[in-house]
Amino acid sequence: MxxxxxxxxxxxxxxxxxxxxxxxxxxxxxxxxxxxxxxxxxxxxxxxxxxxxxxxxxxxxxxxxxxxxxxxxxxxxxxxxxxxxxxxxxxxxxxxxxxxxxxxxxxxxxxxxxxxxxxxxxxxxxxxxxxLGPNVNISKARFNALIAPDESFTIVPAFGMPDSFGGTDYYIVFRDSSDKWSKPINMGPKVNSDNPKEWSASLSPDGKYLFFMSARMGNYSIDVLSRESINRFHNSPQNGNTDIYWISTSVIEELRKKAVFD
Incomplete structure (x- = not known):
């Protein structure tokens, strides 16, 4: 605030x-x-x-x-x-x-x-x-890593990766039983977008859902500019400010199949 x-x-x-x-x-x-x-x-x-x-x-x-x-x-x-x-x-x-x-x-x-x-x-x-090693501490800037409760993966917001959708994207890195980390995987368009503010993620207690922050813009049309209409826009989702999104963690299991360990 x-x-x-x-x-x-x-x-x-x-x-x-x-x-x-x-x-x-x-x-x-x-x-x-x-x-x-x-x-x-x-x-x-x-x-x-x-x-x-x-x-x-x-x-x-x-x-x-x-x-x-x-x-x-x-x-x-x-x-x-x-x-x-x-x-x-x-x-x-x-x-x-x-x-x-x-x-x-x-x-x-x-x-x-x-x-x-x-x-x-x-x-x-x-x-x-x-x-942590370079597979987790990736790119020009990285921060706000979410760790899975069983430590089997981490989700890292990273800035400046070559395959980024929009500046900062969510990358997932898997961990094996010997404490080796896979190469980072861009989580793709189901999670990432072309906005630069994808900065933090969390999991539901039952592990079924991934929640993540993103600042996306919807298709709005404000016919009459008034204080009330601007307030409604300001308090609505997808107005360019950050919102909380959620998705099934099945997206994580799909990406796990692509994990490559050095």
């Missing part, structure tokens, strides 16, 4: 087949800080997100990964996930597997570029993060 001056995380419920009005989560209501990129753990017990909330010593503009736990149906006060994941630099877009491994984007202040890292969770302790 307000040109990235304030970001909040909303929640909504489906009741009798209808979505309730979205509400801001209670811990996201301090407009001095930003709250973004939420991710639910596969079992739904933890909410990971990114914020520039202070932790005492960190700078206000230092984005870290935070966690809130669900207890008695309520989200608890969030805590900073801490080292070795969070650093003096910036961390973004957490994505967590069933066994607790966390994938995220880290800003490398030396290279002045963002790369995708992961940290294994062993006996409840996060291990030293590792930067």
């Amino acid at each position: 307000g040109g990235f001056k304030y970001n909040a995380i909303f929640h909504t419920k489906q009741v009798d087949g209808e979505w309730t009005n979205p509400e801001v989560l209670e811990f996201c209501r301090n407009t001095s800080y930003k709250y973004l990129e939420p991710h639910l753990s596969p079992d739904g017990s933890k909410l990971y997100f990114v914020s520039n909330m202070p932790t005492g010593s960190n700078k206000e503009d230092n984005f870290d990964i935070w966690v809130s736990e669900k207890k008695n149906g309520m989200w608890t006060k969030p805590y900073n996930i801490g080292a070795p994941i969070n650093t003096e630099s910036k961390e973004f877009f957490p994505s967590v597997t069933t066994n607790g491994t966390i994938y995220y984007t880290h800003l490398d202040t030396v290279a002045k570029d963002e790369f995708i890292y992961r940290s294994r969770c062993i006996n409840g302790v996060y291990q030293q993060p590792e930067k």
